[in-house]
Amino acid sequence: MDREFTIVGLSQGTTSWMTSFLFVRKTAAEALVRVPGATSFLLVSEEAGEDARTLPSRLSGITGIQALLRDEMIANDSKLFGKLFSAPIRLMVGIAFLVGTLVVGLVIYTATIERRREYGVLKAVGAPNWVLFSVVTLQALVASAAGSLAGVGLAVGAADVIMRLRPQFLIILEPSAMGGAIAAGVAMALLAALLPARILANLPPAEVFRR
Numbered sequence: 001m002d003r004e005f006t007i008v009g010l011s012q013g014t015t016s017w018m019t020s021f022l023f024v025r026k027t028a029a030e031a032l033v034r035v036p037g038a039t040s041f042l043l044v045s046e047e048a049g050e051d052a053r054t055l056p057s058r059l060s061g062i063t064g065i066q067a068l069l070r071d072e073m074i075a076n077d078s079k080l081f082g083k084l085f086s087a088p089i090r091l092m093v094g095i096a097f098l099v100g101t102l103v104v105g106l107v108i109y110t111a112t113i114e115r116r117r118e119y120g121v122l123k124a125v126g127a128p129n130w131v132l133f134s135v136v137t138l139q140a141l142v143a144s145a146a147g148s149l150a151g152v153g154l155a156v157g158a159a160d161v162i163m164r165l166r167p168q169f170l171i172i173l174e175p176s177a178m179g180g181a182i183a184a185g186v187a188m189a190l191l192a193a194l195l196p197a198r199i200l201a202n203l204p205p206a207e208v209f210r211r
Contacts, residue, residue: 005024026039052070053069056068056069097187100144100188102192104140104144104147104188104192105191105192105193105196107192108139108196109195112196112199112200119132119200119203120204132197132201133200137189140189140190144185144192145182148181148184152181156173159171
């Protein structure tokens, strides 16, 4: 653009996932975009002792502007980004949940098949089905809990590494999100235990005597 600028400092708290920000004087920005006098956003602060909630009504009389409070601006931006990214993210989460359930189910199914004789012994000595179901469910819960905790730990570590290497990527892991991941792991375990439990329900006690 045939203009040279000098970096005079670095700002904090202005990183973004998709874009980077730079701050210049308004006159310089007008010259860069070739629209002199244009203004898209204007930040207004209240005076000491004044209620900020009264500013929008006072500014609404100015033609051609829309006055919003800070919380309203944040809500609008969050809603916009939510529309853009919520559908793909939900699809990926659903696929991840399905794959995780299948993986846990395969692990528990394999472990159940390998121990058919042991389960047959338990049924032969009179163990009710609910005892066998509880064993399978406990195995699934342990496997899912271990995987969920390991996943949360890896996410925390990866977020720290990414932000150190690429400070423009701000990653915030909320406790509610981590709790949701662990809860999803528990749900995976319960679903994954259904097929092995059905196999045990139909397992004849005579299985222990087969070679």
